[in-house]
Amino acid sequence: MKHIYLDHAASTPIHPEVAEAMMTVMKEQFGNASSVHFFGRTAKRLVNGARDLIASKVGCRPDELVFTSGGTESDNLALFGTAAAFKEKGRHIITTSIEHHAVLHSCERLEKDGYEVTYLPVDRYGQVHPEQVREAIRPDTILVSLMYGNNEVGTIQPIAEIGQITKERGIIFHVDAVQALGSIPISCRELPVDLMSFSSHKINGPQGVGALYVRKELVLEPIQYGGLQERKRRAGTENMAGIAGFAKAVEIMDAEREARNRHEEALREQLLLGLNSAISAERYHVNGHPTAHLPHIINISFPECDTETMLMNLDMEGIAASSGSACTSGSLEPSHVLEAMNLPQHLLRSAIRFSFGLGNTSQEIEQTTQKIGTILDRLRKRN
Structure with missing residues (x-):
């Protein structure tokens, strides 16, 4: 059986x-x-x-990048490091209900x-609006943290507009760009952000390595100790092979981003036409x-079939x-992202995420839509 991998948002x-x-x-070495x-x-x-x-590829100074073990550690360092550094100024943090659990x-x-x-x-589309952030800010607010592109439904947030609000108020702004890195051109120096999380294994690099952009002169307390590495911001011997792989993945990503985006948008469109x-x-x-979304992620509900049943049948078809x-796919609980979007139960409990990437072909998408049709027809006949 030829296996088809449509879970690139995971790894x-x-x-x-x-x-x-x-x-x-x-x-x-x-x-x-x-x-x-x-x-x-x-x-x-x-x-x-x-x-x-x-x-050079994410638009920042080299000394503003801290190498980490991945997106989770980058998010943790951003949140705990900021909270500890600014606790005398305030203890109020703003985030959203659809963040990755590394933030939540x-x-x-x-x-x-x-x-x-x-x-x-x-x-209902999974977006937070800038005015919501403005209204939530208090005198003791020290940090706003939200993701650039959602890892479950692909919705892109208005980062520049929200960042302008935090900048005007002197509030630290952290952005989880783990899913966005391969799809959206990023310039940390042009965006009004103070911290930004990246991960290698989302862009065809190795697992276990990532980075956190820390705006120059921003005070950040370390969350692990034992050495002076990363300008005293992240102790531990550097993962040389992982870092080298991460750099190569970023180089390839930057050169191929536009072509990949076009290919992934074409696969997305083919998937929908095939389902029709x-x-x-x-x-x-x-x-x-419908429009402000990452090209490689699409979340689809099939109301006739619950999520677990569809995933099991798809897996049996390869x-x-x-x-x-x-990080939560082993759980039978409904997605917290879809719940936050207030989807009705029949959509909430039948949602499947498809995510495209390196190696996916139009033939694979055609086969996938045919198999979905076969699965749903087989289940309908049973009922």
Whole structure:
């Protein structure tokens, strides 16, 4: 059976050139970048070269990038680091109800530590509006944190407009750009943001490495200790092979972004047209914003079939999709994102996320729509 992978929002296959770059490092580099001898200096040059490349592609200074173990750590460092650094100024944080759990669970922990968190609602498309942020700001607000593009429905938030509000009020603005990095051109110096989270394995890089943009001169308390790495902001020996792979993935992403976006939008359109043909438009519903969305993510409800049943049947047909975030896909609970969008129960409990990426073809999408039609027809006959 040929397997079809439509879960790139969870994790992406490593690009061959990325794997090659990492293998070279693993074979030839073994020094510690903190050591002062030849091997250490060689390692340091590799890490700094990767930092320079990534910084040039996301529009920031190299010394504004902190390498981490991935998006979750980047989000944690942004939230806990800011909360600790600015606790004397205030203890109020603003986020939204559709954030990744790396942010939501961090906020819950901060609430236990005496901070107050406002969870902004979203509209039926999964968007928060700038005026909501403005109205939620209080004299003791120190941080606003929200994601650029949603990982479950793909909806893009008005980052520039919200950032302008936080900038005017002198409030730290953190953006989780983990899903957006490969799809939206990003310039940290042009956007009114103070912190931005990135992850390698969403853009055909290795798992276990990411970065946090920290605006120059912003005070940020570290959340782990034991060394002076990353300008004292993140202790720990650098993951050289991972960082080299991350840099190569960013380089490829930057060169191929427009072509990939066109390809993924074409796959998205083909999926919808194929469903219209296989099952008719009345038998499915697209969740998320109709235009302001990431090209590689589409969330679709099939009211005739609950999520678990559809996923199980797709898997039996060799097709990998998901119910939402990979961090919660083992849960039978409905998506907190779709619940926040106030979807009716028949749509909430039948939603499937398809996400496209490297290697996906139009033939795979055609096969997927046909299989969905077969699955729904088979279930209808049983009932």
